[in-house]
Amino acid sequence: MTETKNPFQKGQLRLEATEWFVLMRGPDAEQHRAAFEQWLARGALHRAAYNRVANLYSVGKQVDWDALPEPKPVRATLRRTKVAALACLTVVGFVSWRFLLAPGSVPEKPSDRALASSLAPAAAYRTRAGEIRQIRLSDGSDLTLDGGTLLLVTFGADKRTLRLEHGHARFSVAHENRPFVVEAGGSQVVARGTIFDVSFDKAGATQVQLLRGAIDVLSGIAGRSAPAVRLKPGEQVRYRDEATPGPILQVREADIAWPSQQVEFHAEKLSRVLEIVNRSSDIKIVVQDAALGEIKVSGVFRTDDPHKHASSLAMLLGAEVRDTDGRFELVPKK
Structure with a gap:
């Protein structure tokens, strides 16, 4: 789960809320419930972001808002925002119950249900x-x-x-x-x-x-x-x-061969080769030397074995591979 670095960064809360939405609908939801409730308890903005995602994709399962620990208020404005958000949720919940679930409400037609x-x-x-x-x-x-x-x-x-x-x-x-x-x-x-x-x-x-x-x-x-x-x-x-x-x-052939986890390059800049192969791996291959990144390479490389790929490139370029901070760095040989 992505941790919040800056909750006001563009799209950050929506991304986190979406990831929590998917995670809590999966088979391992209960294992993550404590962390999920802690995330929600960070404040009204987090709960509102999750609620927007849930409403957008018509989630039937409701979040137990009343059972959440109280967030620490930063200032009076935040407290008023929290109260207003909870009040809106209450109104929405009542209206939904009154018109969709309550006895005597407008009858549902079979076509509506379908x-x-x-x-x-x-x-x-x-x-x-x-x-x-x-x-x-x-x-x-x-x-x-x-x-x-x-x-x-x-x-x-x-x-x-x-x-x-x-x-x-x-x-x-x-x-x-x-x-x-x-x-x-x-x-x-x-x-x-x-x-x-x-x-x-x-x-x-x-x-x-x-x-x-x-x-x-x-x-x-x-x-x-x-x-x-x-x-x-x-x-x-x-x-x-x-x-x-x-x-x-x-479209270049190397850009669309990724489903086979094997891509072929013809006189392609090393920086572009790494951009494509790194897209499919959590272990990245990087080049800090700008001149090395401009060298054009050709060959067939697998994207599911970053260590082998880095070793092949190093042999091809006369460079060496350094394993630093969970990534492979190509550097010119001294």
């Missing part, structure tokens, strides 16, 4: 660093998740929605009438039957690569959407946060 069921999140999928996972969805679409990925899936009556919270994934979309929409940061990738990759890192950078078919990439902020970018097979686009996508570039 629609509500179809809008519930199908699943949340997560991979550890260095893990490649393949998933078949209920509509027949196939997913391949790279290491360190978190993906939330919701299938509705009119749309299939998947949100990439962070990481890297390949989507092989089953053709049907409902649009297949992948959200990442402030963007949406809309497809019907196609194969494409999407990556979204914690710094807010997004990359979309199309392998087959056609997709539209849309981005926008504060309700203002930029014109859709239509990609053709073999094209990619990159952008940061919710900015307008950059120029359309050609």
Whole structure:
């Protein structure tokens, strides 16, 4: 679980709340409950962030707010914020009970129940660093998740929605009438039957690569959407946060070979090689020497064995490998 370094950093609380949301719905939830309640007890902002995630993805399981230890108030404003947040939760809970559960409330039609069921999140999928996972969805679409990925899936009556919270994934979309929409940061990738990759890192950078078919990439902020970018097979686009996508570039073979955990490079800069192979591993290979990073290398490398990969690069470059702080550093031989 990611620890809070700066709770006011952009997106930090939402990321932590989402990770706790996934963790507490898993089979090992009880093992993490004490730490989860401590996280919630840090203050009203943490509880509000978790509640927003829970409401967004229609979580049926309720958090026992009354049983949480009291947070330490920093100032009167924080206490008033806590009281206001709890009051809002009480009102929302009462309204939900009155209209959905209470005797004598508006009767539920079978069609409403079916629609509500179809809008519930199908699943949340997560991979550890260095893990490649393949998933078949209920509509027949196939997913391949790279290491360190978190993906939330919701299938509705009119749309299939998947949100990439962070990481890297390949989507092989089953053709049907409902649009297949992948959200990442402030963007949406809309497809019907196609194969494409999407990556979204914690710094807010997004990359979309199309392998087959056609997709539209849309981005926008504060309700203002930029014109859709239509990609053709073999094209990619990159952008940061919710900015307008950059120029359309050609996809390189090394960028899309990651599911096999074996990538081939042809006269590629070492810095770029490491950027690709480090994406699938929790043990990173780094180069501090700028001149070494500019050297172009060729060869076939596996991404699931960082030590072997570092050793191969060192032999190829006439460098040496240093194991420092849980990572491999390539340095020129003296």
